[in-house]
Amino acid sequence: MKLFYHCFGGAHTSITCAAIHLGYLPMDRIPNFKEFISVPYYDKMEDKNRGTPLYIGRDELGIDIYAIGLRNACHIMIPAIKSYLNVNNIPSKDILFVESLVKLHPITGVGGFLSRKLNLVSIGRPLTIWGIRRRYSVFVEIVSGVKESLLRYIGIS
Amino acid sequence: MKVIYYGNIATYAAYTMAVIHLGIYDEGKLPCLEDILRQWELCFIHGLQKGNLIYMGLDDELREIYVIGCGRHGNMLEKIYNSLNVIYDLKEDIYLIKADIGEITAGFLISLCLQFPSMEPMIKKLFVSVYKRAYPLWCKKVRGEKEKLKKGKKL
Numbered sequence: 001m002k003l004f005y006h007c008f009g010g011a012h013t014s015i016t017c018a019a020i021h022l023g024y025l026p027m028d029r030i031p032n033f034k035e036f037i038s039v040p041y042y043d044k045m046e047d048k049n050r051g052t053p054l055y056i057g058r059d060e061l062g063i064d065i066y067a068i069g070l071r072n073a074c075h076i077m078i079p080a081i082k083s084y085l086n087v088n089n090i091p092s093k094d095i096l097f098v099e100s101l102v103k104l105h106p107i108t109g110v111g112g113f114l115s116r117k118l119n120l121v122s123i124g125r126p127l128t129i130w131g132i133r134r135r136y137s138v139f140v141e142i143v144s145g146v147k148e149s150l151l152r153y154i155g156i157s
Numbered sequence: 158m159k160v161i162y163y164g165n166i167a168t169y170a171a172y173t174m175a176v177i178h179l180g181i182y183d184e185g186k187l188p189c190l191e192d193i194l195r196q197w198e199l200c201f202i203h204g205l206q207k208g209n210l211i212y213m214g215l216d217d218e219l220r221e222i223y224v225i226g227c228g229r230h231g232n233m234l235e236k237i238y239n240s241l242n243v244i245y246d247l248k249e250d251i252y253l254i255k256a257d258i259g260e261i262t263a264g265f266l267i268s269l270c271l272q273f274p275s276m277e278p279m280i281k282k283l284f285v286s287v288y289k290r291a292y293p294l295w296c297k298k299v300r301g302e303k304e305k306l307k308k309g310k311k312l
Contacts, residue, residue, distance in 0.1 A: 051232070051235075052236045077230065079207075085241070
């Protein structure tokens with residue numbers, strides 16, 4: 001099974017959720033600046049590569065975790081992905097999508113734009129981290145919800 | 158091999174190019190008015206449906222032909238599909254063809270008709286005229302893409 005955390009650019013919130021899921025970032029406290037910087041692929045996705053899924057790792061249940069940026073087209077791209085898998089005889093239940101752009105702090109958006117679009121990394125990156133730290137509990141909530149659902153789902157199947 | 162025609166909407170340029178590719182429409186001859194009007198209905202009813210990969214048939218070299226409407230996110234779609242091939246280790250090649258000729262005008266006409274349904278007869282006429290103008294361009298593009306496929310380029 002594969003799980004995709006998706007957001008707008010695939011550089012910040014989806015990476016953060018994937019990192020929390022895999023234990024690169026803690027669930028019980030707000031990580032510091034350095035911990036964010038050391039997360040693989042954090043604030044690295046280039047605008048031209050948007051849409052390319054990044055493999056972040058495999059969790060304790062054996063699920064492959066990916067992060068992907070789908071701009072504001074997830075309502076088009078998710079059915080497109082599922083129908084492509086369908087024509088290749090891959091069951092669509094093999095792939096899960098989790099929206100990680102919920103309750104995005106506006107500062108994260110501004111920081112992401114500065115860093116990824118305008119290439120002002122030194123200004124943009126700290127801003128994204130500042131914004132994500134402010135809403136960190138939301139991401140932890142998303143990931144714990146996902147993990148609980150997965151445990152239940154795998155338990156049933 | 159899968160050949161996917163993609164455009165803003167699946168029912169206009171992508172659909173027509175796929176149909177030309179499959180040989181259902183003649184390359185040198187315009188489809189009859191009835192067929193064009195049927196396509197108008199198709200655009201009008203299903204034009205807003207995006208993200209569905211629709212199987213159209215097999216071409217003369219047994220390649221599977223598909224169409225998909227993906228808004229303005231064609232480049233992203235290409236990246237996603239190529240990545241999925243790697244992730245799922247799909248051995249079959251895919252070849253994506255951008256079908257955007259005349260799409261802006263068609264999209265405008267459809268939204269105009271949705272806004273002002275009373276203008277439909279006039280908009281239909283405009284649609285037919287735009288379609289007739291775009292048809293040779295679609296044929297030319299399909300011919301070019303078929304040649305590329307034959308030569309094995311851009312696989």
